Amino acid sequence: MSLTKYKNLGDPELIALCLKGDSQAWETLILRYRRLIYSIPVRFSFSPADCSDVFQAVCLRMIEHLGELKDDTKVSSWLITTTTRQCIHVRAQKHKETSTDDEFDEPADPGHSVEEIRIQSQEQQSVREAVVQLPERCRQLVEMLYFDAKSPSYEVIAQTMQMPVASVGPTRARCLEKLRTVLRRKGMR
Amino acid sequence: MRHINTEELVDYMDGRVSDQGKLAVENHLSECKDCTELREEIRMLVLRLQEDTTYEPPAELLQWGVSLFQPLLQPSTGGKLRKLIAALVFDTFDQPLQAGVRRVGAPPRQLLFRAGDVDVDVKIESIEANDRITLVGQVLSTTAKFFDNTPVKLESHGIVRYRTMTNLVGEFSFDEVPKDTYHLSVDLPEGQITLFCVHRGNS
Secondary structure, eight states, X not given: OOHHHHHHSOHHXXXXXXXXXXXXXXXXXXXXXXXXXXXXXXXXXXXXXXXXXXXXXXXXXXXXXXXXXXXXXXXXXXXXXXXXXXXXXXXXXXXXXXXXXXXXXXXXXXXXXXXXXXXXXXXXXXXXXXXXXXXXXXXXXXXXXXXXXXXXXXHHHHHHHTSOHHHHHHHHHHHHHHHHHHHHHTTOO | OOOOOHHHHHHHHHTXXXXXXXHHXXXXXXXXXXXXXXXXXXXXXXXXXXXGGGGOXXXXXXXXXXXXXXXXXXXXXXXXXXXXXXXXXXXXXGSOOOTTOOOSSOOOEEEXXXXXXXXXXXXXXXXXXXXXXXXXXXXXXXXXXXXXXXXXXXXXXXXXXXXXEOOTTXXXXXXXXXXXXXXXXXXXXXXXXXXXXXXXXXX
């Protein structure tokens, strides 16, 4: 199966393939959710080393729980819960390691901000999923405009997408409209 | 009054409109609640799209996640080493602090990992004076057998940093290694056991 075909598969299909030993399916899952997993420790303002630890721990948990995830579980929600818990655990451990008897032990979890992180992570994931649902050309344009580290100019985008420079602006507006429509269908605005 | 469309709004937000066009958009926004809401919606959407790249994990970390599959789920085939990730079953840092006990600096940390019928007991002592840790442990079996003369490795960032062998009763030691995130692996005849994140970062 080609990489594109894997990309078009839903989570249940990918998990089923993983459980049969298909490493390509696992790679597709990790690539699909890499930013979701990594974004949560970043939102917790962890150091890059702690973000890496959390990412590794969550990948490990995911692989251990694949069998449970195949049954109608929304992978993104499971990942948000698992990653958030891991972040709380890491933060509590760090707090324990640095605290002394002379200090009053404050609870490591401030509650409200954790809930905010969960909501922000879910919303960000909805945007990612909406981009994937865009028609191919729209997705390509959105990725070039917003995800490309080189920030290509309208001229470069026009050349790559074989369209007049003057069409980039109107096409982008149409694509953002489509994105809004997808997000509204998901109950987000 | 004609409402502002998405294209005009995006151009305005990007600074791609003339001074006259900018003034016209601003005048309209000051009077139109619907267009102000649309601008806010588009602004949030563009912000989310733009910030997404900041959540990209480092390439080597991503590669670690991808390569995790191979050792864990693929069944062992002839000649290939079977790999197992040991589960952490006990950690003194998860235990409540003892009331009334005073201490200077961090106490030694004791961890117990389990993979199948093999236990790996690890004690980590932090040496604050030179920012290093000493890691001692023992590989134990639920049966009477001892894992003597067994290779033990300490890895960080995908590279084996230190190697040692267990003694007659399965004990091993890594003395005064720099603080880092380490994975410890034990090469048993039955396969390799990995203790994931036996020590984290600079703690």
